[in-house]
Every structure is written in C-alpha cells, then in structure tokens.
Amino acid sequence: MIRAIVCCFFCFVLTGCWGMKEIDHLAYIHAIGVDYEDGQVIAYAQLISFTGLAKVEAGGGRQKSTVTIGKAKGETFNVATDRLYQAIQQGVSWGHVKGIVFTERALKKGLVRDVIDVLDRYNEIRHTIWTFATKQPIERIFETTPFLDYSPYFSLLANPTDIYEQSSFIQPKRFNELIAASNEKAVTFPLPSLSVEEKSWTENKKKKPMLKKDGVCFLHRYDKQACIPRHKLDGLRWITKGTGRTPIYMKPNGKMIGTLVVRGPKANISYKIKDGHPVFTVEVQAAGSIIELREHMSEKQIIEYASKTVEKEIKNLFDLGVKEGVDTLQLSSALYRQNVNDWRKYTTNGLVPLTKDTLQQVNVTLSIDTYGKSKK
Numbered sequence: 001m002i003r004a005i006v007c008c009f010f011c012f013v014l015t016g017c018w019g020m021k022e023i024d025h026l027a028y029i030h031a032i033g034v035d036y037e038d039g040q041v042i043a044y045a046q047l048i049s050f051t052g053l054a055k056v057e058a059g060g061g062r063q064k065s066t067v068t069i070g071k072a073k074g075e076t077f078n079v080a081t082d083r084l085y086q087a088i089q090q091g092v093s094w095g096h097v098k099g100i101v102f103t104e105r106a107l108k109k110g111l112v113r114d115v116i117d118v119l120d121r122y123n124e125i126r127h128t129i130w131t132f133a134t135k136q137p138i139e140r141i142f143e144t145t146p147f148l149d150y151s152p153y154f155s156l157l158a159n160p161t162d163i164y165e166q167s168s169f170i171q172p173k174r175f176n177e178l179i180a181a182s183n184e185k186a187v188t189f190p191l192p193s194l195s196v197e198e199k200s201w202t203e204n205k206k207k208k209p210m211l212k213k214d215g216v217c218f219l220h221r222y223d224k225q226a227c228i229p230r231h232k233l234d235g236l237r238w239i240t241k242g243t244g245r246t247p248i249y250m251k252p253n254g255k256m257i258g259t260l261v262v263r264g265p266k267a268n269i270s271y272k273i274k275d276g277h278p279v280f281t282v283e284v285q286a287a288g289s290i291i292e293l294r295e296h297m298s299e300k301q302i303i304e305y306a307s308k309t310v311e312k313e314i315k316n317l318f319d320l321g322v323k324e325g326v327d328t329l330q331l332s333s334a335l336y337r338q339n340v341n342d343w344r345k346y347t348t349n350g351l352v353p354l355t356k357d358t359l360q361q362v363n364v365t366l367s368i369d370t371y372g373k374s375k376k
Helices: 002-017 051-057 075-085 106-110 111-121 139-142 161-166 174-183 299-324 331-337 338-347
Strands: 026-037 039-050 065-076 091-094 099-103 130-134 189-197 210-220 225-230 245-250 258-275 277-293 358-372
Touching: 026 065, 026 106, 026 161, 039 075, 039 225, 065 075, 065 139, 065 299, 075 111, 099 106, 099 111, 099 139, 099 161, 106 111, 106 130, 106 210, 106 225, 130 174, 161 277, 174 189, 174 210, 225 299, 245 299, 258 299, 258 331, 258 338, 258 358, 277 299, 299 358, 331 338, 338 358
Parallel strands: 026 091, 026 099, 099 130, 130 189, 277 358
Antiparallel strands: 026 039, 039 065, 189 210, 210 225, 245 258, 258 277
16 A cells, blocks of 8 residues: 555656656757848847757767758747747747847847847846847858857857957947946947958868957947947957957057057046036056067067057047947946036937047056066
C-alpha cells in the first residue's frame, strides 16, 4: 500500500515537466530589424542555432554558422511581428534577443517610439539589448557572420564591447539608454550605425564581409536629427564617458611619425551667460602612452601636438553640429544638470540654440605616462 502511494506521488510530481519543450524544438530570435517602406512597417527577425555554440563551449569543434532571417510587413510594428508567426514551423522564444537595428527610413518615420512601446510591454525582451541604426538593407546586416565559423552570438551586433575597450571611437548603446535619453528633453542620443564592408578581411581566399560601426545617427525625443559618418566624428570620443583606449596619430608635417594611445579621457563642460546667451567651455584631461615614434620629438612637442589635435577635433565636431542643427557635444544636457532654471530660460524645445559662438573655449590637459615598454 505504501509503495503504491509513493509511486502515485512521484507520478503526480513528474507530470509538471511533461509540458516543457526541448530547447532544440524552439526557434530563438537573436536580433530584430525595423524598416519602413511604402506605408508599411517591415519587421525582421534573425534566428540562430545554439547547438554549435553549446558544442564549442563543451570542448567540441566549431560548426559552420547558420543564420535564418524572417521578414513580415504590417500597418504597425506589432502587426508585422505577429505576421512572422504565420510561416514558422516551431515555437518562438524572444528571450535571447541581443540586438535591434533601425534603418534610417524607420528613424525618419519616427518608429522608435512605437517600437519602444511594444517591446516595453513584452516581458521576454530585455532592456539591455544593443541598439543600432543602418542605411544598408537589414538582410545584409543579418547575413553577415563572424569569421572562423564563430557563431553570430559573438558578432558586433550582439557583442560590441570587447572591440570598443581596445579601440574606443563610437560607443555601443543599449536599449534602456535609448529609452532613458528619449524621455529627456535636454539629451541628444548618439545611436551607433552599422554597415557591412568587404575590404579588410578574406577567408579561404574570398572576401569576407564584416560588420563595422560606420557612424552615428543623432536622435532627440525619439526623432532622427542627422546621421553622420565616422570620419567626421573623431571629436566624439573625447566627450564620451567610458572611452577606454583611443589613438592620436602624429602627423606634424603631413608625414606619419608616431602614435599616442590615450586612456580614459575625462571631459567637463561648464558655462556662463554672455550677452544674454549661454556660452560653454569644454575641458579634457587624459593620460597616454607612446607606442610608435619614428622620428625624434620631445615630450613637450608630443603633448603640444596631441593637445591641439584633441582641441581641433572637438571644435570640428561642434562646427558640424551647428551646421546640422545637432547638439553633438551635449551642451544642453550639461546646462540642464548644472542649472535647470537657466536651461528652461535659454533653450528651445529643451535644446540650446547653437551658433558659432556657443562654444567659447576648449582646454586640453594631457600627460604621457610611458613610452610603451620603455620608461620615460
């Protein structure tokens, strides 16, 4: 009798697992894409297999990366994503999404607000996913996989921090940062832009397409202001909190003679009221190491050249912002944090009206810690 009761008890407990799905019976969405065309929102889903990734982590060999891309259209983002289910053969898990990509068309149409509203209500989506823009077709972005048969799980789309720590130019941004910035009238949000390039790498004697950050799309209150290419954004690294390691190439006469790697620059923005308008001063402090020096330069000459380079890059970024109508230096945010009353008084729609005189001064203080392996 006791055995029968025990057996019935275990049978009752085990029934709780019978409805569980095996992990390889689910389709795992790895990235989401958002586009807009002909009055329709286009939703993309990138699916990847975790089977090969699990084998690698267990000590097995790599399998060739497999990527599946879904696409559906609808009147809204939610309708489009619902239509992705119509032709899929398995249950879908949204709990492993690592990134979301907006096309410039989607940004221009103002779809960021709608997408945030939908994803903010869905409990499977984490707010820590990485967020990007692109001007290229999203299928092209999603089809591009890492070299050496690494899983897309390790791609720039899903894991942008490792390379940023080694070479800090355009800081990756998370979804929760986009949400927070979009709700602040004083903040201009720099959304990194992705593209595919085929010039740098080959694999098995064939050109290997790779993802890269090619610029920034600036947003204010969910709306796109301007998308600016990377080669015009050198000054952004000096005012970005979290810049880890970034180079200055020394070309005093147009000839490359050395490289100074700057670590952890810290920027401070202050203001004063002049002629009825706020004017700003940017101060940058940083230390660096010489890792290349092909011709003799004294430490004083190196510091002077590097300081002028940083100053010029910040001023160029500000001038570009004046031209495009974008607060690239986050002056409005600095004013808001320091004196909210002045911010209310001197801004329009939360932003300081920019003129060539708004940035009054840039002060740079640099020091050299080491000459690579050599001592000073």
